[in-house]
Amino acid sequence: MIVPYSHVLILASIIFILGAACAVARRNLIMILVGVEIMLNAAALVFISASLFWQKLPGQAFVIFLFAVAAAEVATGLALIVHIQRRTGSVISDDYNHMKG
């Protein structure tokens, strides 16, 4: 008897929304990635609470995979950021509007 299940879900959704807001509102590429990380974290929270609720283990197993994927994605994303920073000297997303129109 910790808390009602819905409370955990609400917390997770708030964290998710905060991560989404960060990804939408920030212009810095690195901050966008931070927002993505926050979102992934929220998802992990949902999985763990669900696994606790249903008393089943696959939820927790999935979180491990989630961590693995998050790590891979961050590595690749940051490598890309480094690469384009070297090419164009900027990490502001507004400067990359070649696809306009």
Added chain:
Amino acid sequence: MTIFGIIFYVLAAIILIATVLSITRRTVMHAIIYVVISFFAMAVLFYLLGAPFLALLEVIIYAGAIMVLFIFIVMMLRVEATPFVPGQWLRQWFPAVVLSLISLFIMGILIWQGPGRDATLPLAMAAPRALGQFLLQHYWLAVEIASLLLFVALVGAYYLGHKGDSGEKS
């Protein structure tokens, strides 16, 4: 309202405050530090929710590896703080805030109308040994694929980050 409930709400508060602070900092380094705080609190929350091994993994991988990687990249690229332009801050945040509120409201409805609204979470703990056995018994293929994925990411990151004539090549 048991002791665990109180702990839960305190942790929730820490997480939320840290996250909010993080996303509103103009200096990237500050934002990352706040995110690390949020992840630590999240790890404790994981432990509370019966996943000690995952709490451990959160600290080691997420807060420890991923965020540190962020810090390395920030230091390497010498990212500068966003300059303050009067109207722009609002213009950036306004649509995000509006959309967030709407989404929050919708999600709230979804959660509230869903089944299991008042169902309480029991107190339980998943022993690491049991988790490990389960994982490698039923999801061994996924584990292998995850490792493959990590390998691909490694190669990609090396290739992209390689200095020299990689700038002209790609």
Added chain:
Amino acid sequence: MDIILLLMLLFPLAGAVLNAVSAGRLPRRLSGNVASMAVLGSLIMAIAGFILLGERTLVVSLVDWVSVENFSASFAFLYNPLAAIMALMVTFVSFLIHLYSVSFMREDKDYCRYFAYLNLFVFSMLVITLADNLLFFYLGWEGVGFCSYALIGFWYQDPEKAAAGRKAFVVTRIGDVAFGIAIALSFFLFGSLSLTYIYGHLGGLTQVSATVLGLLLLWGAMGKSAQLPLTVWLPDAMAGPTPVSALIHAATMVTAGAYLLIRLFPVVRLSPLALAAIAGVGALTTMYGSLSALGQRDIKKVLAYSTISQVGYMVLAVGAADIIGSMFHLLSHALFKSLLFMCAGYVIQALDDEHDIFRMGNLRRLLPHIYWPFLIGALCLSAFPMIGGFFSKDRILLATFLGPGIIYKVFWAMALLAAFLTPLYTFRMFFAVFQERPGGRSAEEIKPVPPFMAYILWPLAILAFCDGLLNLPFGPGKDWLARYFSVLAGAVVALPAPPGYELSMSVGSGAVILAVLLFTYVLYRPPGPKFSAPRLEAFLFEGLYLDKLYYSVFVVPYERLARFWWQTVDEGGIDRGLDGTAQLFAMLSRGLGYWATGRLSTYVKMLLVGLTVFFSALAVRWYLW
């Protein structure tokens, strides 16, 4: 005999098809000769048919055309003396006109089209002449209408001429509608459209049906024969080439209406009201035609109004129950009117397309070849005693006078007045064209015209001159035509006039006509008539303002209505609506274009929007559940 009739029809049709298909690739002479030979073939067949027919009535059925439930129509011919004589006249006059056209149209570039239409017209007219089935008749009727439109508007590059063709078609259409209704009514009343069947089953016809049928047929005939109130197309139809006017508007198409009434006379004569209406229309038209002809300046328009007047005589005769008189006058008129038209064509070409008679003159000296045929034609038209049209017109006047009731005496008076006006306008025209005048033409203004065009007119002139021999009221060949036609139902061989009536009427009218001729000669002696009444002249010139009346009553409101539908509804409403819809889409796409900023933040924002929408959809679905 079947072969003869079939060939009579097929020769001109083949000529038309050949000319149409070859489309100008044949040399000129060949195309013209093919057309003329086709009509010659028809003429030979007509002569053969006439000789072989004798006095019987022949019904030849060829092919079944339509056969649906209890309605059937077939290509069948009713070849009786009436049809035989009419076919002879049509083919003979057409043949001469074809030969004339070969010369007349020698410089025109649309030679083949002309002959194709002309042959097609002869085919349609022969269908009308021979048809036994009313639907087949209607086929020919529409055929002549179409060919007339095509030939009147032959020089269609001139919008006025094209408009004249359209006017002819539209006005005759008004008549054709009534004829169509009459055909439907006949089927309703008799159950069959075959003329022979109708002739034999008139027993059960009520007075009312006979009257209605008669009036509908009268209206149909009015359109094609240019009777009041549908006369307005004929003067405008003079926009076509002169041989076309000679053929269509003198001899054949305008007589088709009278021919229709004569063919259906057994039905029509059952209703005295219909007969009186027919006579009334004929009498009024005769007067109208003569009065209007008096005020015309264009040589062809004088002849056009004259035609209106003379066909009025034929219709009047039918109304007076004298179909023999009507046919007799039809034949005379065909001969002398086509003669007059062709002479007019010669004069027009010689003076380089001059139509105004008051700008001619001195032509007796300058164009001697055409003087005598023209004079003969004019004398026949004026019903000069003993010549050409005298006997036929006299018979009609007598028949009208003998009609039942006082109304026929009124009609007789109108026809008599018209008969006295005829020499007046005819010789006004004749003297204006041919007399020696100081303001007349001189030798340098004459263009050379092939003399063949004048020579070909002589057979016609002689026939017109001696036309009276067909039906003399006295002497050895007495009443030959009347006796020949006596097999027809309702034909009256000798009019039931009290003795002496006939002679006194003839002598009287002959004397008055001579007097009028003298008066005209004196009046129009150079330097021309001394009085002038401009208002009266204008009134007569405009055809008693009938055209203008129709214009203001029918054409102007129609144009206004059409303009409303065109500009306000179609262009303003429908077109603008469609344009607006298209522009709406353009605006939409431009609006959506703002979202393609190329900035990452925008796209991420959109992702969040999409996610929100997705969740709302879920929430709505679950909430409403």
